[in-house]
Amino acid sequence: MPNSPSPSGPHDRDAVITGIGLASCLGAGIEANWAALTDPSGFTPVVDTDSFAPAMVHPIVPLELDKQIPKRGDQRQMEPWQRVGVFSAGLALDSAGLKGNADVLSRTGMIVAAGGGERDYAVDEAILSGLPKAADQGGYLNEHLLGDVRPTLFLAQLSNLLAGNISIVHGVTGWSRTFMGEEACGADAVRIACARIAGGQSDAVLVGGSYNAHRPDVVLHYEMGGVSAGPPFAGIWGRQQHGGGLVLGTIGCFLVIESRAHAAARGAAPFARIDAVRTDRSRREPGQATSNASAQLGTMEAALDRSACAVISGASGVAAPTQEEAAWLATLGLPVRASSTAFGHSLEPVFPASLALAALAVREGRLFNPLEPAEAPMEGTLRQALVTGWGHWRGESLALVTAA
C-alpha cells in the first residue's frame, strides 16, 4: 500500500507537512494558537454563549484579511466561511514558504473539505414571514428570491468556490477538488493527498477547509438533529456527564503536504511526517466504530512508538460516538487532547485541524496543556501522535504522524 507506515528511515516519497495555516477562536496563525494551548496558567476556552443561546459557538478572532486577501474586491466576493478559508490557506502557503512561488503553485494541487456557504438570513426571514399571507405562495417565493437575493451570493454558497477563491487569490492552480461530507471528507482529503504523493502523482498538495459556526442555519441544523450541546460549557469529555453534544466552532485550517524529496529540494523544513492515514465507515451499531479504529491502528503498530506518543482526538462531543471513542482511547493508555474542546467542532476541517495540532506538537517535542480535567498532563518528549477522526454521525479515521 502506498501510504503504509514505514518504520524505517526517511523516504523520498514520504508525505511531510511543510506548512500549517490555522485561524481559530484561539488566534490567527500557529504561533498564537500554540501560545494559547501552552499558556502556563492553563487552558481557557473561548466560547460565545449569547449569540445563539441556548446553543454555544466558538467565535473566531478578528482577522486582518488584507494580509492574505489583498484585493478588497476579492474580499467582497466572498462570505465569511470563504474569507476564513482563503486567509488560512494563505497562512499555510506562507508557513511553507510557497506564497507567490508561481512555479510551484501552478503545479500544486488542492483538496478542500467543505460544506456549503452562508445564506441571506434577512431575506429568508422576510420570505418566511410573508409567505403564509401571500395569495399566490409560489409566485411570492419566486418574486422575492429573484428580487431580493444578491446575484453573487450563489458563488459564496457553492461548496467548490472556496477552492475557486484560493485559486484566484493565491494562484494554486495545479488541480482542484472539493470533498463534501462532514468530518469524514476532511480525513479523506488528507488520505488522498498523501496517497497521491506516495504514488508519485503529486509533489505538493494544499489540503484543508474552513467552517463558519456563526450562522443561524448551521446551528439550526444540529438543533434539528438533537446533537447540539447546551450550557454550561464543558470540554468534550466533561460534557458527557450531562448528555454530551457538539459546540460548533469557526475555524480555517490548511496544510501544505509535500513529498520529502520536493520539500528538501527547495530547502523547506517539515513539521512532521504523515506515516499513515486510514478512513472507513460503519453503520455505527455499538462496537462497529471501535472495530474500525482497532483495525486501522493494527496497520500502524509497526511504526508506533507508544513511549513518546499522544492522541489528538477529533471527537465531536455527541454522546454515543464520543463515549465509545473515549472507551477505545482508554485502552491505548496514551495522553489525549480533544481538538474540538479547543476550537469548537467544525465538521469538515476537524481532521486537518487535529492533524495540524499533532504536527505542531511533535515538532515542538511536547504535548500542550490538558484542555479539561479529564485530560492528563504529559511529561517527557513527544515524537509521535495519533489523530482520530470519528464523525459525529458517520466515518472513522485515524492518522499517525512522526517528528520529521
Add this chain to the structure above:
Amino acid sequence: MRADTDHLGRPVVVITGMGIITSLGQGQAENWRALTSGQSGIRRISRFPTTNMRTTIAGTVDFIPVAEQSAPALSERLAELVIEEAIAEAGLGTAGDFPGPLLLALPPVEMEWPQREALAAASGANETVTYDDLRRAARAGGFEGYYRRFLFGSVGENLATRFGTKGSPIATSTACASGGTAIQLGVEAIRRGETDAALVVGTDASINPESIIRFSLLSALSTRNDPPSTASRPFSKDREGFVMAEGAGALVIESLASARARGATILGVLEGCGEAADGFHRTRSSPDGKPIIACMHHALEDAGLAPEAIGYINAHGTGTPENDKMEWVGVSAVFGERAGSIPMSSNKSMIGHTLTAAGTVEAIFTALTLKHGLLPPTINYETPDPALPVDCVPNLARPAKVEHAISNSFGFGGQNVCLVIGAA
C-alpha cells in the same frame, strides 16, 4: 490485444458497466435511442409554480417518484437506479457487496423551502418569522429526519450501505466538472493499486425554485421558453444560456487485468484524465484559454496520445455565449488546423446541463458513441456562429468509426476536467 498496463506502466482502466438516467428517459438503450434521434428532453417545469420566473423550462426527471421530494432525495434515488443498471451490466460483486470504493459527484446539499416553511409553521410564529423561531421549533423535536437528509454525507452513506462499497465514500463537487473529477478519482485509485474496481456515480436532481433563480441571477440560463425543445443551442450564434437539467450516470470501472480475468465485457477504456484550475475569475474562463488548453494537454499526455489520435470531442458545450467561445479557443489551440474538422457535439443541446452529473453522463455517452460508431448530434443548430467554425454534427446523428475521444467538463470556480476515452 491491448496490454494490461499503459505507456507509463500503470494499470489500464476500463469501463465494464454503465447506467444512465436523463430527461430523455431511463437506461442506456432508451437514452441512446433518443439522443441519436435528436430528441430533446427539455420541458416546461411542472414540479413547482414558475410564476415570475424568467426561465420556466428545464430537463427535469419527473418520471422517478420519491417519497419526500428534495434535491438529495431525488439525487440519491437516481443514483440508486443508475448504479443498479451499471452493476448488472458489469456483473461484478454480489447484491449489496461491491468490491471497491464509491466515488460520488454530488450537488451541494442544503435544506430547501418546504422544510423551512414546515419549521416556521411548527414554530407558531405569527407576524414575523425569524431563525430564532425556526430554531425553537427544531429544539422542540420532530425534525431529526431533516437533519439526517440534509447532511452532506447522507447520500454517499446511504448508497455505500445499500451497495456495500468498500471504505469511506467520497462525495466530490467541482461544480460542472464534478462527474469528471469523480471518474478521475476512481482511475487514480486503480492506478495506485489501491483497488481493482471502483463505482463512480454522478447525480444531480436539484431543480427547485431557488436553484433556478440562482443561475438566473447570474444570467446563465436560456430564457427561450417557447418551445422548450429549442432553448439549448450550443455553438449557435443565437445561443443565450444553458438549460438546467437533472440526470445521473454510473460507471463500474476496473483494471483491465481484473476485467479480463473474470471475462467481463469491456465497454470502453479510460485512457487519460487531465485537469487544471483557473485562477482568473469565479465564473469566467481565463481569456487566453490557458487552463482549458492545459487541461486537454494534460489529458492527452496522461493517455500517451497526440492530438492527431482524437476523432471526436464530446463538448462541454453548455450553450452559454462565454463557454462555447472559450471551448473553441481551447480546442483550436490544442488541435490547430484540424480543430474545425474534428466532430465536436454537445449532448446538452438535447438533455440540457446536468451540472454535477454532466461529467459522468457525458462520459457514458462518449463511450456509447465509440461503441456504436454513431456521433450524437447538436440539435437546434440553425444559425452558425461564424466565430465558432466547429463541426458540431448539426442536427442529425452521423456514423463514424472513432478510436479515441475527448469529453470536456468545465466548472464555475475554474475547475476543469478532460477525459480521454478509447474504444474497447
